[in-house]
C-alpha cells in the first residue's frame with residue numbers, strides 16, 4: 001500500500017456496508033437509488049456502485065460523459081445540471097435521462113433531435129434547508145431548479161409539443177431530522193399534484209452524516225418510513241402510485257474516506273497566541289472547511305498520551321486555509337485538543353470520502369494533488 005502523503009484512502013468495507021444499507025431500502029411503489037457522483041467520482045467507487053446495481057445522478061454534462069466513459073449505461077444516468085449541457089444530443093442518444101432545471105433547458109430539450117416523448121423537471125418548491133446558505137438548495141435565495149410559480153409555463157411548453165412531464169426532481173438541501181424530511185415529501189407531493197402525468201418523484205439527496213461534535217446522523221430506515229407513509233397517504237387520496245428516487249452522495253461515501261497527511265511544520269504566535277500545525281495538504285486537496293466551516297475529526301497518528309491545543313492549517317498561501325474552525329463559520333478559528341505532535345508525524349482527517357477530493361481547489365499554489373487509493 002502507498003505510504004505517500006497526502007493521500008485519500010477509501011475503505012472498500014465501509015463503502016460495501018453503505019451500498020448494502022441502500023440496497024435494502026424499499027418504498028411502496030418502487031425505489032431507485034442514484035449515487036450522486038459529484039460526491040466522489042473515483043473510478044473504483046463508481047464501479048462498485050454500478051456492480052451493486054445503483055443508478056447515478058450526474059450534475060453536469062461532463063459528469064454524465066465521464067460515467068458513460070466508465071461503462072455506465074445511459075439509462076442508469078440522470079442528468080440534473082446547473083449548466084446547459086455541452087453535448088445534449090449525444091447524451092440523449094446514449095439514453096441519459098434529462099432533468100430540465102430551467103425553462104431555457106426545457107426549451108433546449110424540446111428542440112433536441114434525439115429527445116424522447118417524456119421529460120423530467122427540477123422544481124424549487126420554495127423551501128430549503130441545510131447547514132447554511134451555501135448548502136441549502138431550495139427557497140427564494142437559491143438558483144436551483146424552476147421556481148414553483150412557473151409550473152404553468154412548464155406545462156404550456158410541454159403541452160405545445162405533446163411531451164409528457166413524467167418525473168419531478170426536487171433537492172432542497174441537507175439534514176437528518178425525519179420530521180423535516182416529512183415536510184419535504186409533503187411539499188414535493190403538492191408539486192406532483194400539479195403534474196397529472198408524473199409517475200416518478202426524485203426527492204434528491206442530502207441525508208446528513210455525523211462527522212464531528214454533536215452533529216446528528218440521518219437514520220435512513222426512519223426517513224424511508226416517513227417517505228413511504230406519505231406516498232401511501234398520497235395514493236389513498238389520489239390513487240396515484242408514485243415511484244420514488246433518492247440521490248444520496250454523502251451518506252454513501254463520506255465515512256469511507258480518510259485524508260492522511262504529514263505535519264510539515266509547527267509555528268506559534270507567542271504566549272497568548274496559538275500553536276499551528278502546518279500540514280502538507282490543505283484547501284488544494286480539501287476545501288470543505290474553508291468553504292462552509294465544516295468540521296471533521298482530526299487525529300495525530302503517534303503514540304503520545306499528552307494532549308495539546310492546536311490550530312491545524314493547510315500549506316496554501318491563503319489565510320482561510322484552516323482545518324479547525326467554528327462549526328459553520330470558517331472565519332473563526334477554534335483550536336482542537338490533539339495528541340502532542342512533532343514535525344514529520346502523520347495526521348488523519350476523518351470522514352473525507354464526500355466532497356473532498358472532488359471539490360478541492362485543485363492546482364492552487366501549483367501543489368500536486370493528494371493521491372487517491374482504495375484500501376480494504
Ligand SMILES: Cc1ncc(COP(=O)(O)O)c(C=O)c1O
Pocket residue numbers: 036039057080137171174204205206207247248249250251354
Ligand atoms: C441535485 C442533487 N442531488 C443529490 C445531491 C447529493 O447530496 P448529498 O451528497 O448531500 O447526499 C446533491 C448535492 O448537492 C444535489 O444537488
